[in-house]
Amino acid sequence: MYDVAVIGAGIIGTFIARELSRYDLNIVLIEKDTDIGNGTTKANSAIVHAGYDAEPGTLKAKLNFLGNPMFDRVCEELDVPFERIGSLAVATNEEEMKNIQRLYERGLKNGTPDIKILSREEVREKEEGISEEVIGALYAPTAGIVSPFELAVALAENAGDNGVEIKLESKVTNIQRVENGYCISMGEEILEAKYVINCAGVYAGEINEMVATKSFEIYPRRGQYNILDKSAGNIVSHVIFQAPTKLGKGVLVTPTVHGNLLVGPDAEDIDDRENTATTIERIEYIRRVSKKITSKIHFGTTITSFSGLRARPSTGDFIIEESKEAKGFINVGGIESPGLSAAPAIADYTIDILKEIGGGLKKKEGFIASRKPVLRFMELNDGEKAELIKKDGRYGRVICRCENITEGEIVDIINRNAGARTVDAVKRRARPGMGRCQGGFCGPRVMEILARELEKDIKEIVKDSSDSYILTGETKQNKLA
Ligand SMILES: Cc1cc2nc3c(=O)[nH]c(=O)nc-3n(C[C@H](O)[C@H](O)[C@H](O)COP(=O)(O)OP(=O)(O)OC[C@H]3O[C@@H](n4cnc5c(N)ncnc54)[C@H](O)[C@@H]3O)c2cc1C
Structure with missing residues (x-):
């Protein structure tokens, strides 16, 4: 027991x-x-x-x-x-400024450290690319x-x-x-x-x-997002929220820890607890509303969209x-x-x-x-890279060209406790497939590595859920050297 x-x-x-x-x-x-x-x-x-x-x-x-x-x-x-990049909740009119003031007072009651209301000029000092419409913000450095x-x-x-x-x-x-x-x-x-x-x-x-x-x-409430590639990652340097309205917290724009830009979410009550689809209407809504924060986002650099379900009690x-x-x-x-x-x-x-x-x-x-x-090969200097490749040649083989991920890194995250078992599990841990081509180039090679390391038939390697098979049969032999 x-x-x-x-x-x-x-x-x-x-x-x-x-x-x-x-x-x-x-x-x-x-x-x-x-x-x-x-x-x-x-x-x-x-x-x-x-x-x-x-x-x-x-x-x-x-x-x-x-x-x-x-x-x-x-x-x-x-x-x-x-x-810890800090956040700004921005207001574009006096009504929203009142909401910012309410958030500030709530923050004081909650003990939120070092929060401050910023003027139009102070916001611009922190975020050059912020929309002209923004007249003030709540700044939270933590x-x-x-x-x-x-x-x-x-x-x-x-x-x-x-x-x-x-x-x-x-x-x-x-x-x-x-x-x-x-x-x-x-x-x-x-x-x-x-x-x-x-x-x-x-x-x-x-x-x-x-x-x-x-x-x-528990009621599921879906939120959809756009994620943009690294060329958009420095459009903002803080998490930027809109002032909350009666309709909720609104769409935010933020860099991610991997240097991408995240835009979303919306909020939609749904019945199906498995429904994480994205819809063109909602994605267009997110793109439109994000302009209140900044007009500098070019959604042509979007690499994917996704959604998550809030567990609303x-x-x-x-x-x-x-x-x-x-x-x-x-x-x-x-x-x-x-x-x-x-x-x-x-x-x-x-x-x-x-x-x-x-x-x-x-x-x-x-x-x-x-x-x-976790060894992140691209973060090493040239000397360290050469040393590592000398010890283990798999670090010299780049599997994902968009994110520059080597075979050595993929093998490592498969063979750990709670290691990756699926293509998406490898992607979430080591990032092959997170770049512009979204796995178009590296996907099959990741499958081969998974099959080899887990001693499985490649046809058993799934994308994510246990029934998300990728291959149904062989057409030709193509083993990774
Ligand atoms: C759109 C959106 C934006 C959000 N943004 C933020 C944010 O920026 N900051 C923040 O602090 N929070 C945010 N949240 C909230 C945050 O994501 C959640 O609070 C958190 O992820 C909840 O984690 P969890 O472990 O409770 O749920 P989950 O991650 O859903 O984990 C529950 C697990 O239980 C498993 N499970 C379910 N049923 C069974 C079963 N019968 N047997 C075995 N396993 C089962 C599931 O498969 C799942 O893996 C956001 C949420 C959403 C949806």
């Missing part, structure tokens, strides 16, 4: 699993998809919010405030890109940008290094109470755990209802508590924005609940805080 089963390997489940692995516990992390972070965690704005937006007194406000400063350390320990899926993968890898068992492609289909805990079914496979932590994102309500009557609902706030009907079963649901920013603090808050209901937890000796650094 496991001590703790964590259901869902998004940013919340992986953070909890990693932090729990500091303790003397037998832990299993269960995920229905082929990869870590494949739900909402892979498709959001990637912003570590400064914390002025949430209603004071809510868990969202409290955990955003606590979570934001925790990013520097964890991203350094796990070698994940994170930059806002940052991160790579959410790389962080989730790094947390899972580190949790694995510290003894957490990770089960991918294991959809929880039923949970039953047994003496001293729960019996969790994943189709045919079953396991038992004393405590269960439900981090199932948009499915958290369904998992809760396996053990208790309905106490909350019926309660209006994060739901982080032991189920009233099921002892030892903790719900961590309704983790919509600022869930990523709050994630480190959500993990601590959840573990405190577990400590309380379990009568304390014992720290284990030998916890490994760091993971093996």
